Amino acid sequence: MAEPVRLAMIGCGGMAGGHLRAYQTLKTRGIGNFELAAVCDTVEERARGFARTIREFQGKSPNVYTAVEMMLKQESLTAADIATPHCYHHASALPCLESGVDVIIEKPLGITVKASRKIIETAEQHGRIVATAENIRRYLGQRTIHWVLNERKMIGTPRLFFVQHASWSPSSLSSGAMQWRVQKRMSGGWMVMDSGAHYMDSIRYFFGDVDRVYAEVRAFEPKEYTDASGQTVCGDVEDSWTATLTFKSGLIGTWSWSQAAPGKGFNHVLYYGSEGSIEDTGDVFHGFMSGNPEVQLKEGSVKYLNDLKIEFLLSLDAGRKEQLFPHGITDGVVLECYDFIDAVAHRRRPEVDGWDGLRAKAISEAIYESSWCGQAVSVDEVVAGKVEGYQKDINEYWKL
Numbered sequence: 106m107a108e109p110v111r112l113a114m115i116g117c118g119g120m121a122g123g124h125l126r127a128y129q130t131l132k133t134r135g136i137g138n139f140e141l142a143a144v145c146d147t148v149e150e151r152a153r154g155f156a157r158t159i160r161e162f163q164g165k166s167p168n169v170y171t172a173v174e175m176m177l178k179q180e181s182l183t184a185a186d187i188a189t190p191h192c193y194h195h196a197s198a199l200p201c202l203e204s205g206v207d208v209i210i211e212k213p214l215g216i217t218v219k220a221s222r223k224i225i226e227t228a229e230q231h232g233r234i235v236a237t238a239e240n241i242r243r244y245l246g247q248r249t250i251h252w253v254l255n256e257r258k259m260i261g262t263p264r265l266f267f268v269q270h271a272s273w274s275p276s277s278l279s280s281g282a283m284q285w286r287v288q289k290r291m292s293g294g295w296m297v298m299d300s301g302a303h304y305m306d307s308i309r310y311f312f313g314d315v316d317r318v319y320a321e322v323r324a325f326e327p328k329e330y331t332d333a334s335g336q337t338v339c340g341d342v343e344d345s346w347t348a349t350l351t352f353k354s355g356l357i358g359t360w361s362w363s364q365a366a367p368g369k370g371f372n373h374v375l376y377y378g379s380e381g382s383i384e385d386t387g388d389v390f391h392g393f394m395s396g397n398p399e400v401q402l403k404e405g406s407v408k409y410l411n412d413l414k415i416e417f418l419l420s421l422d423a424g425r426k427e428q429l430f431p432h433g434i435t436d437g438v439v440l441e442c443y444d445f446i447d448a449v450a451h452r453r454r455p456e457v458d459g460w461d462g463l464r465a466k467a468i469s470e471a472i473y474e475s476s477w478c479g480q481a482v483s484v485d486e487v488v489a490g491k492v493e494g495y496q497k498d499i500n501e502y503w504k505l
C-alpha cells in the first residue's frame with residue numbers, strides 16, 4: 106500500500122472546524138489514505154483542542170505547533186490544509202510549497218491577486234498541487250443547476266441575471282473572526298470577496314468567465330469595535346455594492362448587496378435564458394442550497410429543483426456519479442477535503458485548483474477595482490495584475 110498522505114492543518118478556527126469534521130467523516134468511513142500528522146495555530150490552545158479531537162477519532166495525536174516554519178522543520182509532511190485569515194494564506198502556503206508540501210487553501214486563494222499569483226507560481230516552480238477549498242459548487246443543488254444549464258440547456262442560452270439583496274443588519278463585530286474580516290489589510294475586503302468568493306466561483310461554474318465589470322462599492326455604516334486590548338478600532342471595508350458583470354459568452358448580470366438598507370428589505374435571485382428562467386429561493390452567495398427553486402419555461406411549464414435533482418442523479422452513469430459524489434459523499438466540505446487528499450495521492454489536478462481560485466477571486470477584485478477607479482475594468486487585466494489600485498496598499502503592507 107502507498108504511503109499515507111501526511112497532512113497538517115494550519116489555522117484551527119471556525120471553518121477549520123468544518124474541515125476537521127470532514128476529515129473525521131472520511132477517517133470514520135475508512136475513505137482516503139491519510140494521517141493528520143500536525144496542527145498549527147498561533148493560539149496554542151486552539152491547536153491543542155484540534156489535536157484532542159483528532160486523537161479521539163484517529164487513535165493517534167498530531168503534533169502541535171504555533172508557527173508554520175517550526176512545523177515544517179520538525180515534520181515530514183506531504184500536504185497542508187490552510188484556513189487562516191486571508192492575509193496569512195500566502196504567508197502559510199509559500200513555506201509549505203517551498204518545502205515540497207501540497208496545499209489546499211480556503212477561499213479566497215490569496216489576500217490580493219499578487220498574493221494569489223505568488224502562491225500559484227511557487228507551486229509551479231516546485232511541482233506542487235494547489236487546491237482552492239470551494240465547497241458550495243459541490244452540493245447536489247449546484248451540481249443539478251449546472252446540469253440544467255449546460256447539459257439539459259433547459260432555459261436555452263443564458264442572457265440575463267438579477268441577484269440582489271438589501272437588509273438592515275449592521276453586523277455584530279464582537280467575535281475575533283468578524284474583527285479581522287472588517288480590516289481591509291487582513292481580509293482584503295468584506296462580503297464582495299468573503300462569502301462573495303463562493304458566488305464568484307459558482308457563476309464561473311455555471312456560465313464561464315466574466316469579461317468586464319462595472320461596480321460601485323460603499324461603506325455607509327461605521328464598523329467600530331473594541332479589540333482584545335480595549336482599544337476602539339474602526340473597520341474600513343464595504344457594507345454595500347452594486348455591480349454589472351458582462352460575461353465572455355455575452356450574458357449580463359447585476360449583483361448587488363447591502364446590509365445598510367434600513368426599512369424594507371428584499372432578496373431576489375433570478376436567472377433568464379432564451380427559453381425560460383430559474384428562480385433561487387436562497388441567499389445571494391450560496392446558491393441553490395435551500396428551499397425548492399423553480400425553473401419556469403416560456404411555454405408555461407414549471408419544474409422544481411427537488412424533482413430535477415432526482416432526474417439529474419438518474420442521468421448519471423456510474424463513472425460520472427463516482428467522479429461527482431465519490432463514495433456516495435454529498436457534503437461539499439467533505440467532498441473538497443476528499444478531492445484534495447485524492448489529488449495529492451494520485452498527483453492529479455483538484456477540481457478547483459489555484460487558477461480557478463484566482464480567476465474567481467479576480468472577479469471580486471474587479472468589483473473593488475472598478476469602484477476605486479470609477480470605470481469598467483477587464484477581469485483579464487485584473488488577473489494579469491495590470492489593474493491593482495484598490496489592492497496597492499495591501500500589497501505594500503504585506504511586502505508583496
Ligand SMILES: NC(=O)c1ccc[n+]([C@@H]2O[C@H](COP(=O)([O-])OP(=O)(O)OC[C@H]3O[C@@H](n4cnc5c(N)ncnc54)[C@H](O)[C@@H]3O)[C@@H](O)[C@H]2O)c1
Pocket residue numbers: 115116117118119120121145146147148151173188189190191193197211212213238240281282299
Ligand atoms: N467555505 C466556507 O464556507 C467558509 C466559511 C467560513 C470561513 N471560510 C474561510 O476560512 C478561512 C478562515 O476563516 P474562519 O472563519 O475560520 O476564521 P477564524 O478567525 O475563525 O479562524 C482563523 C484561525 O487562524 C488562526 N491563525 C491566524 N494566523 C495564523 C497563522 N499565521 N498561522 C496559523 N494559524 C493562524 C487564528 O488563531 C484562528 O484560530 C478564511 O479564508 C475564510 O474566508 C470559509
